[in-house]
Amino acid sequence: MKIGLEGGFIFDVTYLAGAGKIEEHQLESCRDLFLKAEEKMTMIRKEGVYEGHFSKDGTPEPVLFPGLLQPNPEKMARLKEITEEAKRQYDTVISFGIGGSYLGNKMLFDLFCGPYWNQMSKEERGGCPKLYFNGDNLDPEHTSGLIEQIKREAGSGKSHGKNYRLLLIVISKSGGTVDTMATFFVMKEALEAEGIMLDVWVITDPAEGDKATTLGRIAAQEGWIRFEIPEGIGGRFSVLSESGLVTAALTGVDVDQLLAGAAMMDRACGSANWRENPALLNGALKWLGAEKYGKWIEVFMPYGPDLKSLSEWYVQLMAESLGKKKDLAGNEVDYGRTPVVAVGTTDMHAQTQAHQEGRRDKIVQFVSVKKWRQDLKIPNLYRDYKTFASWNGVTLGEALEGARKSNEEALASDGRWSANLVLAELNEYHVGSLLYFLMLSVVYEGILANIDPFDQPGVEAYKKILGPMLEEIRESKT
Numbered sequence: 001m002k003i004g005l006e007g008g009f010i011f012d013v014t015y016l017a018g019a020g021k022i023e024e025h026q027l028e029s030c031r032d033l034f035l036k037a038e039e040k041m042t043m044i045r046k047e048g049v050y051e052g053h054f055s056k057d058g059t060p061e062p063v064l065f066p067g068l069l070q071p072n073p074e075k076m077a078r079l080k081e082i083t084e085e086a087k088r089q090y091d092t093v094i095s096f097g098i099g100g101s102y103l104g105n106k107m108l109f110d111l112f113c114g115p116y117w118n119q120m121s122k123e124e125r126g127g128c129p130k131l132y133f134n135g136d137n138l139d140p141e142h143t144s145g146l147i148e149q150i151k152r153e154a155g156s157g158k159s160h161g162k163n164y165r166l167l168l169i170v171i172s173k174s175g176g177t178v179d180t181m182a183t184f185f186v187m188k189e190a191l192e193a194e195g196i197m198l199d200v201w202v203i204t205d206p207a208e209g210d211k212a213t214t215l216g217r218i219a220a221q222e223g224w225i226r227f228e229i230p231e232g233i234g235g236r237f238s239v240l241s242e243s244g245l246v247t248a249a250l251t252g253v254d255v256d257q258l259l260a261g262a263a264m265m266d267r268a269c270g271s272a273n274w275r276e277n278p279a280l281l282n283g284a285l286k287w288l289g290a291e292k293y294g295k296w297i298e299v300f301m302p303y304g305p306d307l308k309s310l311s312e313w314y315v316q317l318m319a320e321s322l323g324k325k326k327d328l329a330g331n332e333v334d335y336g337r338t339p340v341v342a343v344g345t346t347d348m349h350a351q352t353q354a355h356q357e358g359r360r361d362k363i364v365q366f367v368s369v370k371k372w373r374q375d376l377k378i379p380n381l382y383r384d385y386k387t388f389a390s391w392n393g394v395t396l397g398e399a400l401e402g403a404r405k406s407n408e409e410a411l412a413s414d415g416r417w418s419a420n421l422v423l424a425e426l427n428e429y430h431v432g433s434l435l436y437f438l439m440l441s442v443v444y445e446g447i448l449a450n451i452d453p454f455d456q457p458g459v460e461a462y463k464k465i466l467g468p469m470l471e472e473i474r475e476s477k478t
């Protein structure tokens with residue numbers, strides 16, 4: 001079975017639903033649950049309310065990510081105006097952030113700019129700056145390496161930084177995350193000491209006064225340009241907010257098309273009928289797969305190395321949304337499937353052995369691209385060798401899809417489950433639709449599992465230990 005949508009998006013569940021897998025009657029028997037799930041989704045869309053969702057401090061918190069699909073026109077015009085001007089002005093941008101303030105940006109960069117962006121000339125980049133990421137780790141060597149790279153780019157000696165313009169963008173909703181802020185402080189100090197001219201922009205919670213984040217206060221004090229991650233948008237749901245759109249716009253990504261694709265998906269996923277709502281079907285199949293058949297692992301496996309960070313973004317979305325100890329009634333349920341990053345064809349030479357013969361606790365979720373922006377024919381350089389001759393004239397794109405299909409069929413031949421998400425092309429519209437599809441899917445699954453997919457109390461546990469530990473380290477040095 002497949003659900004196809006406007007523009008060519010296909011959710012193919014041939015190897016996940018049907019005889020010997022999750023059967024139609026099982027989906028049919030959940031009709032009432034699906035109706036309730038759709039009612040809850042409507043409450044989120046219309047009222048911004050998910051009953052039982054509370055913020056860290058225990059007060060009810062709105063859930064507003066669907067509102068990102070109708071951005072405020074004035075804010076959008078400002079974003080475009082500022083980023084358009086900055087594209088011309090800056091040679092290099094460094095984006096600081098972690099988790100939801102990093103993974104979406106990195107994914108869009110990899111998908112639309114590719115691995116050689118920073119090696120191209122500004123003209124080849126369409127007048128856009130280079131883009132580096134930092135703040136997603138506290139590793140000192142990683143940050144030292146980037147400092148050295150920026151020094152090389154800026155030029156050495158007294159002329160340091162004279163014509164070189166650098167922009168640091170600090171993204172943190174809470175405005176105090178140690179990984180992001182510590183690396184930003186280290187780099188700002190080191191680069192200014194080198195005489196490199198830099199500006200800073202900040203993307204944080206827009207609260208003012210007493211509720212302002214520390215980063216927001218510093219930005220106000222310094223007069224830095226500010227963008228916002230609005231209230232009710234969790235990090236993992238924020239890629240379509242200014243948190244993700246600013247760096248995307250700076251690298252020439254068509255942000256309107258991203259939002260248009262997401263809005264199309266939203267319209268396509270508004271039914272309680274699993275045959276007509278692909279995100280509901282995805283959430284339901286993954287939930288039933290886990291609860292009824294013990295498929296607690298989802299191997300997210302797009303084909304194409306530039307799509308690897310799509311897997312990494314999805315891992316955060318799924319892990320933080322679905323890994324919950326308690327249900328909405330407070331019962332201990334320890335719900336949560338485990339996401340695994342994989343990429344084809346690379347991981348067919350690494351992980352596939354375990355998918356094909358290991359424990360039957362996995363669903364392999366493929367993502368394939370129907371038409372690549374560029375494709376290349378495999379030439380026949382050594383005609384005497386028959387194996388190679390049989391590939392002659394096949395394109396790399398065709399071989400890539402052939403490899404994916406072979407993997408899917410090999411898994412199915414041993415009753416192993418997979419599904420495929422097909423994007424017509426790797427452009428902003430289709431990527432926007434895929435991201436929104438995945439966000440809706442995990443929300444539907446969270447609703448069906450009766451958990452809160454919008455909180456992440458589990459990440460507070462280590463933070464309570466880390467704060468005092470840093471304090472202790474500082475004291476031990478004085």
Ligand code: PA5
Binds near residue numbers: 101
């Ligand atoms: O999903 C989340 O909320 C987290 O992963 C955050 O995105 C991450 O911890 C970064 O937080 P902040 O944006 O507040 O720096």
